[in-house]
Each structure stands twice: as structure tokens, then as C-alpha cells.
Amino acid sequence: MYLHPLIAKVPPAERAALVQCSELRSYRRNDVVLNADEWTDRIYCVAGGLLRVVAHGREDGGDVTTDFIRQDDFFLSPSFSEDRYQAMQTLVAALPSSVYLVPVAAVRKLCGQYPEVAIGLLGLAMKRMSVIRGQLRRISALSSEDLVSRVLHQLTQLAPAVTGGYDKRITQSVIASYSGLSREVVNKTIRDLESRGLVRRDEHGVHVDADFAATDFGGLLPVEENLSHIEPHQGNPMFAPDMLDGSRGSADRTGKTGRP
Template sequence: MYLNPLFANVSQAERVALVRSSELRSYRRNEVVLAAGSWSDRVYCVASGLLRVVEHGSGRPQPIDVTTDFIRQDEFFIGPSLAEDAFQARHTLVAALPSSVHLIPVVALRTLCSAYPEVAIGLLELAIARMAVMRNQLRRMSALSTEDVVSRVLHQLTVLAPASTGAFDKRISQSVIASYSGLSREVVNKTMRDMEQRGLVRRDDQGVHVPADFASTDFGRLLPVEKNLASVEPNQVDPVFLQGFSHAPADPWGRKPEAD
């Protein structure tokens, strides 16, 4: 038994010890998993569902919260560094859908990284892949029209929160889509209504359906489970790697909400 495919090559005894030291919690949709400013000594590994990373704005008259990232099944939310036993959260972690999350002690994960370099390399590859996705999104979406922005986000959601082939979970609200796309809810609502009237988007009991060629997406499976990480030679991982696993704090779109 293991909590994540990343631990597939860890010995059974150590996997059992990891399970026993970890905690599995369930969260309702929109429930806060970790509040910004609070302290935690855990790494958050999504067993099922979807979490979103929220940056709290400071604008006036009403601050705007921005969803900067999503954490899906088998992915991790890690503090600024694995070198410290605990960290103060810079962002709020919220369940975008009903979710089950493994809370893994930072100390336990750091110990595994030291004993199994392939675990550290896997985490590093995951972090690098996520950063590359965010850079590509920022570069491409800064030049897209409002409809193209919404189209791209809807297509990404079919990967992040799939309900059926070519559809995403209808419980993902327009407010979340607006928060993630950097647009106002009113603009997203108007754009999606127009897309429905033109037959580009369809809703039913299964979810919100989006054509396969609706938009391109950078989201693939970020953690290649089939890769044989055990082939990595021991002691190839520099300990400084452990200080680099963090989520980018900036708004990935780098734009202000669009006026109606």
C-alpha cells in the first residue's frame, strides 16, 4: 500500500510507516483545507477531488481573491521548503470539489527523500513541470481575447475536474472560473452564455461539455507514473533540491479583472 505513485519503489515497511504517520481527511466543496497565515507541519497530497490555491487580494473597495493554481489527484501542495519541519502558509488552500487529502508529515517526506533519491527527483520534476505550465499560460494568455481565455480555462477544467469524456464537473462554479481566469464573474457568465447559444458549450446532468478541439491546453499528467525512477543512481540528488519545492505566489495571468 502507498499513498501516492511516487512512493511505489519505497519498501513496504516504510510505506506502512508513512501511512501510519499520515492522516486522511475529507473536505466539503469550498471548505478551507489550509488558511493563509496558519502554520502547518504537513504536506498535502490529494487522494481524490480537486484543491485550489488562493491568493488573497488587497484592492479596494473589495479585495479580489485569485485562484493561482489547482492541485489534483496524486499531486502535492508543499510549503516553501522541505528543509524546515513546519511552515507558515502564504496562500489559502480550498477544496474546489469534495476532496480527500493525505496529510503527510514534512519530516517523514524529507526522510524518504534522503533515503530514496528517486522520490526527491520525482517531486522536483513535478515542481518544474508545474512552473513550466504556469509560464506558458502567462505568456500565451496575456495576448488572448476574453473568449479565448474562457475557452482555454474550460478546456483545462476537463482535465483538472473531469466528469465524463470532454466534460468537467458542473460543481466548478463560474466564480471559480473567473477567479482562475483573471476576469470578473459577470464577464465569464456573459461569455459562457454566448458560447452555449452558439453551441460551443453544452450543459447536462453529467457536467459542462467542451469540444475536444475547443482550445489547446498545457495540462498533461505532470507525474509520469510509468517512469522507472528506481533506475536513478543513489546520491545523485543534491540536498539543495529540497529547498526549491514551492508554489509560485504570483497571479498566473498577471492581469486585472476585465470591466463589464
């Protein structure tokens, strides 16, 4: 059954119907999930792994990572008035990822029938905007070292490694893209932090000092505090495995969905 808090009160029959019209796809690291300017009629819900949202610059190498979509979080259109939308940014797998493609029309129907679903989606959109504003504020206000340190700490939450820290497959290029710094500056800063014992690596991940969190800006906005209980990563997976068994084939490495 659906276990995601966003649709916890939706009747089981309608949950099952939503599963039947959704697809589960898998992507390798650096695979493109959705291209900018591409039209789609799906909402993208991360079942596992991590996606990044990329805005393309006018010059080569000018791409910027504006946001991350982590497990149980969504990528959807800023406007929810139509059953399809044109993506303004590119969605890329930052790590090997499994993604549910959920029809916009089906979710819009649920929003019309169950106001709590619409309120939940609004809360998620507000939270994402708050995260983006916070990152822009950090880029404009923090020194290179403080900015890189804060991004490294954030990655421990977005892409946690099995031994702690963050997944070492998150490259310095991605960190540079998200922090608004050059890769050279990021590399120099991380090496300096390593030399001071604030960053260390093992075979699974990159471990950072817990004090990095102190560089973050204040808490949630009041309205976000009221909606914080619906934050996806705090709940159970949106699609429970037993709902998919027998109804969908496993996704292959090319992102296609097999069917029995």
C-alpha cells in the same frame, strides 16, 4: 501498499510507517483546507476531488485562483529545508475532496534515503511552475473568448464529470478567478459559446468543444519531458485502500479524522 510512482521503490515497511503517521481528512466544497500565513508540518496530497490555491488581494473580492491541485497531486512548501512551513496562499476545496496530510519530516527522511523520491518531488514542483507560467502567458496573450475556452477545456482534465466535460459544481466565479477576468465577462463568454453550440450542459457536467485544446501553448520543457513519467495523475493512488483499512477511521464531514 503505496502505489504512487513517486515512492514505488520505497520498501514496504517504510511505506506502511508513512501511512501510520499520515491522516486522511474529507472536506466539503468551499471548505478551507489551509489558511494563508498558517504554519503546518504537513504535505497535502489529494486522494479525491479538487483543491484550488488562492492568493488574497488587498481589496475585497480581489482573491485570485493561481493553481489547482488535482487527484494524486501535492501541495507543499516551495522550500523543503525545514519540517514545517508557513503557507503563503490559502488552500480551498473546489469540490468535495479527500486529502492525505503527510508529515513533512517523514517525506524529508525518505528524500534523504532515496534520491529518486527527492528527484520526483523536484519534477512535480517544476511541472507546477510550468503550469503557472503557462496560465500567466495565456492571460496576457489571449482574447477573453480564447482564454475562457482554454480554461474550460483544462477543467475537463482537472474536474472531469461522469458524462464527460467538467463538473458543473465548478462555478463561474472560480473560472473568473483563475482566468483573471470579471465574472460578468466569463458569464457573457460562456453564454455566447453555448449559443454557438460550443458549450452544452447536462445534469452532471458542462461539455466543451474539443478544439478548445488548440488554444494551449506548446509542449513540455525538455527537462519536464524527462520527468513526465512521475506525473501523479497518471499513476495509481498514493495510498491504496487496503493499507488504510483498520489503521485509520473514516473522516467526517467537518474534516476531522476519526480513529478506531
